[in-house]
Amino acid sequence: MAEAVFFRYQDQSSFLKKVDPRIKILLLLIYTIILYHTSTRGLILLSVFTIFLFTANYRIKSPGEIKGALLLSLFIGAAAYLSSSDLFFSILAVSRFLMAVLLGLVLIGTTHSVEIEKAVYWFVKPVPLISETEIAMRVRLTITFIPDIMETAAQIKEAGLSRCVQNVKNPVRKLKALIVPLLYAIIRKAEETALTMEARCYSGERDYALERFTLTDLLHLSTGLAVAAGTLLV
Amino acid sequence: MSSKILSLRSTVLIALFTALIAVGAYIAVPVGPVPIVLQNFFVLLAGTLLGSRKGLSVVVTYLVLGAIGLPVFHNGTGGMGIILGPTGGYLIGYIPAVVVTGLIAGRKAGDSKNSALFILLGTLSGAVVVYLCGVPWLKYNLDMAWGKALSAGMIPFLIGDAVKVAAVVPITRWLKPAIDSLENETA
Numbered sequence: 054m055a056e057a058v059f060f061r062y063q064d065q066s067s068f069l070k071k072v073d074p075r076i077k078i079l080l081l082l083i084y085t086i087i088l089y090h091t092s093t094r095g096l097i098l099l100s101v102f103t104i105f106l107f108t109a110n111y112r113i114k115s116p117g118e119i120k121g122a123l124l125l126s127l128f129i130g131a132a133a134y135l136s137s138s139d140l141f142f143s144i145l146a147v148s149r150f151l152m153a154v155l156l157g158l159v160l161i162g163t164t165h166s167v168e169i170e171k172a173v174y175w176f177v178k179p180v181p182l183i184s185e186t187e188i189a190m191r192v193r194l195t196i197t198f199i200p201d202i203m204e205t206a207a208q209i210k211e212a213g214l215s216r217c218v219q220n221v222k223n224p225v226r227k228l229k230a231l232i233v234p235l236l237y238a239i240i241r242k243a244e245e246t247a248l249t250m251e252a253r254c255y256s257g258e259r260d261y262a263l264e265r266f267t268l269t270d271l272l273h274l275s276t277g278l279a280v281a282a283g284t285l286l287v
Numbered sequence: 288m289s290s291k292i293l294s295l296r297s298t299v300l301i302a303l304f305t306a307l308i309a310v311g312a313y314i315a316v317p318v319g320p321v322p323i324v325l326q327n328f329f330v331l332l333a334g335t336l337l338g339s340r341k342g343l344s345v346v347v348t349y350l351v352l353g354a355i356g357l358p359v360f361h362n363g364t365g366g367m368g369i370i371l372g373p374t375g376g377y378l379i380g381y382i383p384a385v386v387v388t389g390l391i392a393g394r395k396a397g398d399s400k401n402s403a404l405f406i407l408l409g410t411l412s413g414a415v416v417v418y419l420c421g422v423p424w425l426k427y428n429l430d431m432a433w434g435k436a437l438s439a440g441m442i443p444f445l446i447g448d449a450v451k452v453a454a455v456v457p458i459t460r461w462l463k464p465a466i467d468s469l470e471n472e473t474a
Contacts, residue, residue, distance in 0.1 A: 060358070081356035085366020125362050150364065157358030157365040173351065187298065191348045194302030195309070196357070202303075202310045210314075228316055228454040232325075233461065236332075239303050240465050246303075247296045255295065 060200045062165050067110040069163040073270045074172035075263065080277040081160055087284050088149055088156075095284040096145065100152055102280050107155045111162045122154045166196040174261040189261065198242070205238045206231070296470055297341060304333045304345040309352065309359035323447035326361060330381045331388050331413045331451065335406050335459040336466050339389025346381045353378070376424020377440075380417040388413030392459070403456050410455045414448050 069077065088099060126147045133143035164172075170193035177185040209231055213219075218230045311325035334342040349359065350370070358365045360378065370378055392409025418441050426436035 078355045082354070082367050085356055085368035086371065087368075088366070089368040089372050122363060129362070150362065153364040153366055153368065154358055154362075157356055157363070160356050161358065169355070169357075173355065176355075177351075187344075188348065188351060191298060191302045191305065191344070192352060194299065195305040195348060195352060198303055198306035199309050199359075202306050203313065206310060206314055224316075224450045225454045225457075228323075228328075228450060229458060231314070231316060232328075232454065232458055235307075236458070236462050237465070239307065240462070240469055243296065243299045243303050244469055247299045250295055250299070 060161060060203065063112060063162040065112055067163055069106065069110040069159065072163075072273050073263070073266065074164050074168040075175055076270055076274050076277065077160055077164060078169075078172050078176070080274070080281070081156055083278075083281050084156055085153060087281055088152055091284050092287070093145065094287045096148055096152075098287055099280070099284045100148055102284075103152045103155050103159075106159050111155075111159055122151065126151050161196075166193045168263075169193065169196060171261050171263050175263060186261070194246075201242065202235075202239070205242075206235055209234045209238070300337065300466070300470065301341055301344045301348065304329065304337060304342075305348045305352065308333070308345065308349045309357075312359065312361050312363065323450065324361065325451075327377075327381070327384075327414070327417055327448075328451040328455070330385055330417075331410045331455050332458065334385040334388025334413055335392040335409060335455055336463060337389070339386045342385035342389040343382065346385045349381070350378060373425050373428040374421070375428070377417055377421035379424070380420030383420065384413040384416040387416050403460065406456045406459050407452070410452045414452055 084099065084103075087095070091099060129150050130143045130147040133146040134140060137143065170189045173192045174185050174189035177183055177188050212234075213230050218227060221227045221230065308326055308329045311327075311329045314325050316323050316325065330342075330346060333345045337345065353360045353365050354367050354370060356366045360369045361374065369375060388409040390409070391412055392406040422436050422440045425431065425440040426433060429436075431439070
């Protein structure tokens with residue numbers, strides 16, 4: 054399944070892998086806000102920067118990997134054109150959607166789930182009444198589970214097709230044919246994972262410390278912020 | 288030891304349901320002319336199967352994942368821009384929706400002869416709460432008239448939502464015992 058490939062950390066070396074995960078997340082947070090509030094020229098600048106980041110740091114392993122996003126962008130473009138009758142508006146809508154997808158892919162492809170966990174811990178720690186350890190652990194587990202669940206769902210869907218589930222008229226039965234086996238698989242997965250973690254005496258207490266910010270990190274941050282400021286000012 | 292094991296199992300279940308909601312954005316089931324996406328279906332299911340407290344944890348983790356930019360929101364998007372954008376109300380609406388669903392359905396599911404009715408009521412209320420948050424947000428965000436906001440942000444999805452609500456009831460009744468036994472199992 055194409056999506057299962059694209060939601061994984063990529064092995065090859067890239068420039069963005071050297072950037073501190075906190076800086077990547079902070080900049081992504083800023084860019085995804087700017088994306089929806091910038092002018093057309095700002096959007097063009099941000100798009101060029103995003104495409105540069107994507108091509109320099111993300112390797113597309115199969116054409117099917119981004120086929121879904123491209124098809125969906127065509128659909129979004131068509132829907133935007135039908136609702137506004139404005140070609141320019143629909144191009145902007147497609148660009149915003151594609152850039153949001155590419156930025157997300159760059160983050161997931163260049164940041165290991167453990168790094169994301171540590172960064173989330175660092176961001177959540179000052180927030181009162183929330184257990185930063187719990188949230189960080191859940192985030193890492195979720196990132197690990199997503200590709201597995203996508204694969205399981207794809208297998209169940211294929212098995213359903215071979216049993217002609219698509220010909221079932223009742224929509225509730227059609228939905229149940231996919232969901233019930235998927236949820237049973239999830240429950241089995243939960244049991245296996247919990248047993249594995251128990252067997253390794255997992256207690257949730259671990260070292261969440263990230264390295265201190267260096268001068269290089271500050272340089273990365275200021276470059277990223279300069280692009281954000283430029284996007285807003287042009 | 289036992290409480291730690293229970294908490295670990297709950298944490299794993301919460302993470303798995305969060306992953307399910309994220310994957311729900313990519314799974315489209317062809318029902319009628321418009322395929323339905325299963326994101327809000329899994330939110331409601333988290334409420335009925337895990338209860339309001341754990342369901343809330345599921346939704347909060349999901350929103351944190353999306354807020355930091357991972358492509359877990361609808362159509363593979365992510366980031367704060369989506370939460371603050373026109374459809375952000377639906378995402379924020381998942382928080383009260385899962386709590387309401389869990390409160391009404393969670394406790395009664397599986398242990399009462401009226402459980403199906405409670406699950407149905409809980410799921411229906413959860414679905415309504417999502418629209419109560421999403422449609423006004425859409426209206427004010429895009430400066431639309433109420434009629435246009437309703438026709439763009441609610442009416443096209445009602446049939447799909449009816450199917451989802453109807454499917455949650457039997458699925459919850461089948462799976463609730465398995466979830467309960469997983470959570471109560473001791474090593």
